Amino acid sequence: MSLLFPHIEPNNHGFLKVDAIHEIYYEESGNPDGKPVIFIHGGPGGGTYPANRSFWNPEDYRIILFDQRGCGKSKPHACLENNTTWHLIEDIEKIREHLSIEKWQVFGGSWGSTLSLTYAIKFPERVSELVLRGIFMLRPQELKWFYQEGASHIFPDAWVAYENNIPEEERGDYISAYYKRLTGDDESTKLASAKAWSIWEGSTSRLITDQNLIDKTADGHFALSFARIECHYFINKGFFDSETWILDNINEVKGIPVTIVQGRYDVVCPVRSAWDLSKALPEAELKIVEDAGHSAAEEGIIAELVAATEKYKS
Numbered sequence: 001m002s003l004l005f006p007h008i009e010p011n012n013h014g015f016l017k018v019d020a021i022h023e024i025y026y027e028e029s030g031n032p033d034g035k036p037v038i039f040i041h042g043g044p045g046g047g048t049y050p051a052n053r054s055f056w057n058p059e060d061y062r063i064i065l066f067d068q069r070g071c072g073k074s075k076p077h078a079c080l081e082n083n084t085t086w087h088l089i090e091d092i093e094k095i096r097e098h099l100s101i102e103k104w105q106v107f108g109g110s111w112g113s114t115l116s117l118t119y120a121i122k123f124p125e126r127v128s129e130l131v132l133r134g135i136f137m138l139r140p141q142e143l144k145w146f147y148q149e150g151a152s153h154i155f156p157d158a159w160v161a162y163e164n165n166i167p168e169e170e171r172g173d174y175i176s177a178y179y180k181r182l183t184g185d186d187e188s189t190k191l192a193s194a195k196a197w198s199i200w201e202g203s204t205s206r207l208i209t210d211q212n213l214i215d216k217t218a219d220g221h222f223a224l225s226f227a228r229i230e231c232h233y234f235i236n237k238g239f240f241d242s243e244t245w246i247l248d249n250i251n252e253v254k255g256i257p258v259t260i261v262q263g264r265y266d267v268v269c270p271v272r273s274a275w276d277l278s279k280a281l282p283e284a285e286l287k288i289v290e291d292a293g294h295s296a297a298e299e300g301i302i303a304e305l306v307a308a309t310e311k312y313k314s
């Protein structure tokens with residue numbers, strides 16, 4: 001049984017030209033006079049899907065989705081130029097102004113939580129609430145856990161393909177080794193590396209491995225933007241000027257209601273980060289779902305996310 005609201009089609013969609021290179025896809029669904037919410041997708045590099053519209057009652061909410069630079073329907077695909085956290089923050093403001101929205105709910109999981117928190121730190125007056133899932137703050141220990149050593153001990157079977165894509169002498173720093181291949185001139189190496197990187201994440205995102213998610217992450221078009229953009233952000237440490245930038249600046253969001261939904265067995269973004277965030281934000285509500293992993297598609301996670309959007313709807 002799905003606890004999501006029924007599938008809906010957008011009432012409006014378009015492309016916003018944000019600079020000389022990038023055009024950003026955005027769409028609006030639900031009630032045009034409802035409470036505005038913006039959905040911030042993961043990765044970075046993941047893109048949005050129609051099911052992402054269904055975390056809110058469409059009678060109550062004006063639901064806005066957009067594909068971050070280089071992802072989904074945004075153009076040019078997988079482009080790393082002019083593509084940093086700070087460009088994405090500016091794009092969110094451009095979409096808000098374009099749609100004449102004063103203030104909105106900001107909803108994001110995984111990298112979507114990183115970007116949601118960063119936006120709220122920069123523009124707290126624009127955020128009515130934060131609904132966050134699978135907390136990721138892009139700290140060195142979080143990257144090391146998933147891309148170097150840690151998650152590899154829980155999924156050694158899935159790790160083999162990620163590891164084998166890189167020659168032994170370069171395995172001391174997988175992010176650098178992948179970056180070289182994902183940004184190099186050899187198209188077949190680039191595609192093979194993108195798939196290996198992306199499938200690793202697809203194989204580890206659900207409590208119970210889901211072949212549909214693995215197939216999605218194995219798709220060449222998806223993998224190229226997902227892997228290239230993720231690796232570009234990670235080698236650049238999220239373009240933050242300190243390793244703990246979000247926690248260092250968390251005081252800026254202290255007036256905003258925050259709900260954090262976190263799977264206990266999230267192997268991509270372990271619960272430690274949600275815990276650290278909730279300690280820094282004592283007013284935030286932390287919901288640990290005992291039988292879930294990282295994905296927003298897991299039942300217990302959906303139930304808590306929908307409970308939060310229902311609570312915040314009026």
Ligand code: STX
Pocket residue numbers: 041042043044046109110111112136201202205217268294295
């Ligand atoms: N990246 C985490 C993230 O945002 C570190 C993310 N994790 N899994 C996904 O996105 C997919 C479900 C798109 C594979």
